[in-house]
Amino acid sequence: MNGAIERLKVCLNGQRSRAEHPAVPVTPAELAHDAAAAVAAGAEAVHLHARGADGRESVRSADVGAAVAAVRQASPATPVGVSTGLWITGGDPAARHDAVAGWAGLAPAARPDFASVNVCEDGWVEVTELLAQAGIALEAGVWTVGDVATAAAASPIPGRLLRVMVEVMDVTAAQATGAAWDVLAALDGSALRAVPRLLHGAGPGCWPLVGYAGRLGLATRIGLEDTLAGPDDEPVGGNADLVRAALAVLAANQPGGRM
Numbered sequence: 001m002n003g004a005i006e007r008l009k010v011c012l013n014g015q016r017s018r019a020e021h022p023a024v025p026v027t028p029a030e031l032a033h034d035a036a037a038a039v040a041a042g043a044e045a046v047h048l049h050a051r052g053a054d055g056r057e058s059v060r061s062a063d064v065g066a067a068v069a070a071v072r073q074a075s076p077a078t079p080v081g082v083s084t085g086l087w088i089t090g091g092d093p094a095a096r097h098d099a100v101a102g103w104a105g106l107a108p109a110a111r112p113d114f115a116s117v118n119v120c121e122d123g124w125v126e127v128t129e130l131l132a133q134a135g136i137a138l139e140a141g142v143w144t145v146g147d148v149a150t151a152a153a154a155s156p157i158p159g160r161l162l163r164v165m166v167e168v169m170d171v172t173a174a175q176a177t178g179a180a181w182d183v184l185a186a187l188d189g190s191a192l193r194a195v196p197r198l199l200h201g202a203g204p205g206c207w208p209l210v211g212y213a214g215r216l217g218l219a220t221r222i223g224l225e226d227t228l229a230g231p232d233d234e235p236v237g238g239n240a241d242l243v244r245a246a247l248a249v250l251a252a253n254q255p256g257g258r259m
Contacts (some may be wrong), residue, residue: 005079005219008246009041009198010035010239011037014083014225015057021228026051028070034239036074038223041243045079046071047221047229049088055138057088061102065110072109081114081139084135086121093123100127104134114139119151128157137162139198143169145186152190163219168205176205177212184216200226207231210246214253222246 012034016024021101025034025048035046050067052058064082071080089095103111114137117124128138138160140151151157151164164187180199187193198219201209206227213220222242230236230245 001203005045005107005198007219007250008043008243009045009081009202009219009221010038010243011069011089011221011223011225012038012239013048013049013051013223015049015087016228017055017225021052021238024224025239025258026055028066031067032070032074035071035078035080037240038243039078041240042247043078043123043239043243045081046075047081047083047223049083049085049225057083057085059084059088059099060197061099061106063105064112065106068112069107069110074192079113081101081116082112082119084127085113086118086123093121097123097126097130099190100130101113103136106134112136116141118143118145118167119147121155125154125157132160139163139165141165141167142187143167145182148186148190148192152192158191158195161192161195163198164192166197166199168199168201168209170203171205173204173208176201176208179205180209180212202226207249210249211253214250215255217255220246220250236238 012031013024018024025031031048048067049057050064052063068080084100086096115131116139117127118141120143131138139162142151143146164198165181168176171179199209199213200221210220223239231249236242
């Protein structure tokens with residue numbers, strides 16, 4: 001598997017806890033069950049944050065491998081990706097580097113197909129090198145126009161990218177598409193212009209950007225990591241409900257629309 005997606009990726013858990021939503025999956029078994037339900041609902045790829053035995057986020061190879069292997073067994077034809085967020089190691093780039101270096105030793109069934117790396121984080125280039133050595137595809141997270149410039153200038157990053165993930169954070173619903181446009185325009189003028197893109201938001205900006213991605217013909221993602229409610233702020237039972245709602249939003253927003 002190469003980690004490519006057609007339209008919609010499910011982001012199962014992120015930093016969320018069950019205190020925020022009772023359906024947040026934590027253990028490998030829960031992640032596998034939830035991923036299978038989301039895939040049955042129409043998700044074409046899975047993104048997860050592995051957890052340790054204490055329930056906290058982890059990038060340790062044993063924890064990542066256990067989560068990926070469980071999800072892959074439940075959904076064998078679906079690409080599985082993981083986070084490398086620097087906060088997971090308490091902001092320590094060396095600790096993250098050492099942990100991700102262990103992924104090369106994972107059995108093929110336990111090794112992620114792709115991993116997301118935020119280009120605003122210290123040590124991000126070194127992490128991409130570890131992923132390349134392990135045969136894991138790279139998904140670069142860009143949050144700002146400055147992130148685009150950073151990623152485009154980091155040779156040989158453009159040639160390694162599976163896709164650029166445009167992540168619009170900390171904006172209102174009204175600000176979301178404008179903020180996304182700025183980053184997308186920067187990509188159009190950069191060395192990353194030909195790299196596939198995935199556009200998503202979080203919180204209030206989440207659903208406007210699912211619709212905007214649909215109008216632009218871009219891939220997007222949805223899941224409890226990004227939002228705890230449906231497009232009309234209605235309660236949801238979990239990730240499968242969010243996937244079904246996202247597909248309906250995408251269907252209502254066909255490519256070719258404008259801001």
